[in-house]
Amino acid sequence: MAAIEKVDILGVPVDRIDMEGALARVKELLDTEGLSAIYTPNSEMVVSAVKDKEFMDILRSGDLVVPDGIGVVYASRIYGHPLPERVAGFDLMVGMLEMLGREGRSIYLLGGKPGIAEKAADNISRRFPGLKVKGTWHGYFKEGEVPGIVEHINSSGAEVLFVALGSPKQEKWIHSNRDRLRVRIAMGVGGSFDVLAGEAVRAPAFFRKAGLEWFYRLVTQPWRAARMLSLPVFVIKVLADSRRRGKK
Ligand code: UDP
Numbered sequence: 001m002a003a004i005e006k007v008d009i010l011g012v013p014v015d016r017i018d019m020e021g022a023l024a025r026v027k028e029l030l031d032t033e034g035l036s037a038i039y040t041p042n043s044e045m046v047v048s049a050v051k052d053k054e055f056m057d058i059l060r061s062g063d064l065v066v067p068d069g070i071g072v073v074y075a076s077r078i079y080g081h082p083l084p085e086r087v088a089g090f091d092l093m094v095g096m097l098e099m100l101g102r103e104g105r106s107i108y109l110l111g112g113k114p115g116i117a118e119k120a121a122d123n124i125s126r127r128f129p130g131l132k133v134k135g136t137w138h139g140y141f142k143e144g145e146v147p148g149i150v151e152h153i154n155s156s157g158a159e160v161l162f163v164a165l166g167s168p169k170q171e172k173w174i175h176s177n178r179d180r181l182r183v184r185i186a187m188g189v190g191g192s193f194d195v196l197a198g199e200a201v202r203a204p205a206f207f208r209k210a211g212l213e214w215f216y217r218l219v220t221q222p223w224r225a226a227r228m229l230s231l232p233v234f235v236i237k238v239l240a241d242s243r244r245r246g247k248k
Contacts, residue, residue: 007081010237012046012059014067014076018084023095025064029185030105030159035178037062037171038187040089042069043234044227045167050237055168058175066092068190070211071231075238079245086211090192090202093162100160101128108153108183111139111164112193119197134158139165146177154182161186164193 004025006013017025029036039062041049049056059065066087067073076083100107107124109117117136125133134156137149153161161183163170170188178186194200202208203216214231217224 006065007076007079007083009041009072009075009079010046010050010234010241011056012041012049012065014041014065014072014083016081016083017064017066017087019087019091019095022064022066022087022092023099026092026096026099026185029063032184035181035183036064036185037174037178038064038066038092038185039171040066040068040087040092040188040190041072042067043071043075044069044230046072046075047230047234047237048168052168055171058168058171061175070214071234073211075234078238079242088208088213089187089189090195093187093189093192096160096187097124097128097131101131104130104132105160106132106134106156106158107160107162108134108156108158109136109162109164109193110149110153111137111162111170111189112197114138114140116193116197116199117164119199120193123196123198132158150177150180154180159184162189162192163187164189164191166190 005016007016039059041059049059067083068089070086073083073086109121111117117138121133121136124131135152135158137152141149161181163174163186165173167188167190174186174188191200195202203213207213207216214228218228
């Protein structure tokens with residue numbers, strides 16, 4: 001398998017790949033023995049990884065790591081190693097569903113409020129008829145239930161597991177269970193099931209294309225404002241880090 005060039009963003013190595021390349025990589029991972037993990041960091045996740053070594057190590061161990069946020073793409077330009085484009089986790093998931101459907105592959109959905117994963121599964125099955133949704137489980141379980149959930153996923157025979165528990169919970173969950181899971185690919189997908197279930201909407205295309213999805217979210221979901229305060233912290237850290245590296 002050809003190695004993909006990586007761009008180091010505050011310690012998180014992000015694959016220098018566009019959407020097409022990411023989907024080609026997913027195809028390779030589907031035919032690779034063992035579990036491969038896909039993570040989609042945005043600037044908020046990178047800042048939290050800088051403060052949380054366990055989370056940093058997990059992101060660093062990802063087999064495909066793409067820039068979910070436009071902030072990460074801008075940061076790569078500041079470092080002088082530009083990433084080709086934003087590869088939003090939601091868009092990558094939908095691209096994967098299309099491709100997996102064409103190939104008659106199978107998936108499992110873990111996460112979201114009770115009922116959401118089932119609703120998302122119904123919509124996915126309708127939209128991608130070739131795809132087999134082998135099972136679902138909601139995301140509000142207790143630690144003691146995890147072995148049963150892993151068994152449910154494994155016995156379903158699903159090849160790809162989408163985990164929607166929010167970040168960093170989903171990445172930590174995938175990592176701590178990766179030796180027990182028998183899926184080929186596990187991917188953290190944040191709030192994607194809510195959108196696929198029709199319970200939440202994405203920003204209109206205009207905002208997404210202009211790199212302003214974060215702004216749309218800030219206005220429509222003001223309770224996220226506190227989380228978004230990590231964006232200026234991210235920019236300051238990237239500027240300081242690129243200057244420090246430039247001096248070496
Ligand atoms: N969630 C979950 N279990 C939890 C916490 C969150 O299943 O213990 C789900 C929640 O219902 C939502 C998703 O995880 O569907 C998190 O969405 P959010 O948009 O906050 O994701 P992020 O922005 O962190 O990627």
